[in-house]
Amino acid sequence: xxxxxxxxxxxxxxxxxxxxxxxxxxxxxxxxxxxxxxxxxxxxxxxxxxxxxxxxxxxxxxxxxxxxxxxxxxxxxxxxxxxxxxxxxxxxxxxxxxxxxxxxxxxxxxxxxxxxxxxxxxxxxxxxxxxxxxxxxxxxxxxxxxxxxxxxxxxxxxxxxxxxxxxxxxxxxxxxxxxxxxxxxxxxxxxxxxxxxxxxxxxxxxxxxxxxxxxxxxxxxxxxxxxxxxxxxx
Numbered sequence: 001x002x003x004x005x006x007x008x009x010x011x012x013x014x015x016x017x018x019x020x021x022x023x024x025x026x027x028x029x030x031x032x033x034x035x036x037x038x039x040x041x042x043x044x045x046x047x048x049x050x051x052x053x054x055x056x057x058x059x060x061x062x063x064x065x066x067x068x069x070x071x072x073x074x075x076x077x078x079x080x081x082x083x084x085x086x087x088x089x090x091x092x093x094x095x096x097x098x099x100x101x102x103x104x105x106x107x108x109x110x111x112x113x114x115x116x117x118x119x120x121x122x123x124x125x126x127x128x129x130x131x132x133x134x135x136x137x138x139x140x141x142x143x144x145x146x147x148x149x150x151x152x153x154x155x156x157x158x159x160x161x162x163x164x165x166x167x168x169x170x171x172x173x174x175x176x177x178x179x180x181x182x183x184x185x186x187x188x189x190x191x192x193x194x195x196x197x198x199x200x201x202x203x204x205x206x207x208x209x210x211x212x213x214x215x216x217x218x219x220x221x222x223x224x225x226x227x228x229x230x231x232x233x234x
Contacts, residue, residue: 008127070095
C-alpha cells in the first residue's frame with residue numbers, strides 16, 4: 001500500500017542509503033543537489049511578496065495550515081549543519097513551497113497573547129521524496145539498484161532472498177512495519193501469557209517518545225496493528 005510516509009526517505013535513512021553523514025546530505029541540499037523537505041503541523045504560512053515600484057504592496061495575510069510540507073531555505077539548513085542532534089528554535093523559518101515560491105513559516109501558538117511565537121525544527125524530521133531520491137540515484141549511478149520494467153520491456157529475473165544486516169538498508173524497507181515490530185517487541189514480547197494491561201494509549205505514547213518523526217496518521221495505523229485484538233479499546 002502506498003502511503004505518505006513510505007514515500008519519504010528521512011535524513012538518517014538517506015545518509016545510510018548513500019553512505020554519507022547527515023551533514024554531508026545537508027551540504028548537498030545547501031548546494032541545491034538534493035531537495036530536503038519537512039512537515040510542520042499547525043503553522044501559519046505567509047507568502048513573501050515582491051516590491052514593485054516605489055510603493056510597497058501589503059503582504060498577504062498568513063494562512064493557517066494543519067500540515068505544511070515545505071523546503072527550508074539555505075539559511076535554515078546552514079544553521080542545522082553540525083547541530084543535527086539539536087532542535088532549531090526560531091520565531092520564523094524562511095522556506096519554499098511546492099512551486100518554489102518563497103514563504104515564511106511561523107507558529108500559530110501565542111499570537112492572541114501578543115507574544116513572540118516560537119517554532120521548532122527537528123533535523124531528523126527532514127526528508128527527501130522517494131521519487132526524487134530514485135531519480136537522483138539513476139542520474140548519478142548511486143544507491144540501491146532500481147529496475148524500470150517498462151524501460152526493460154520484460155520482467156526482472158527473480159533474485160535470491162537475502163536479509164541485510166540492517167533492515168533499513170533494504171531497498172524495500174517499510175518504515176511502519178519496522179516501527180511496529182520494534183514497538184511490539186518493546187511492549188509485548190516479554191509479557192508471556194499474562195495480560196500486560198497495555199492499551200492503545202500506551203502504544204501511542206511509546207511511538208511519540210521513540211519515533212517523534214511519525215505523523216499522527218502513521219502512529220494510528222501502527223497502533224492498530226500492534227494493539228492485541230482482544231483489547232476492547234481498539
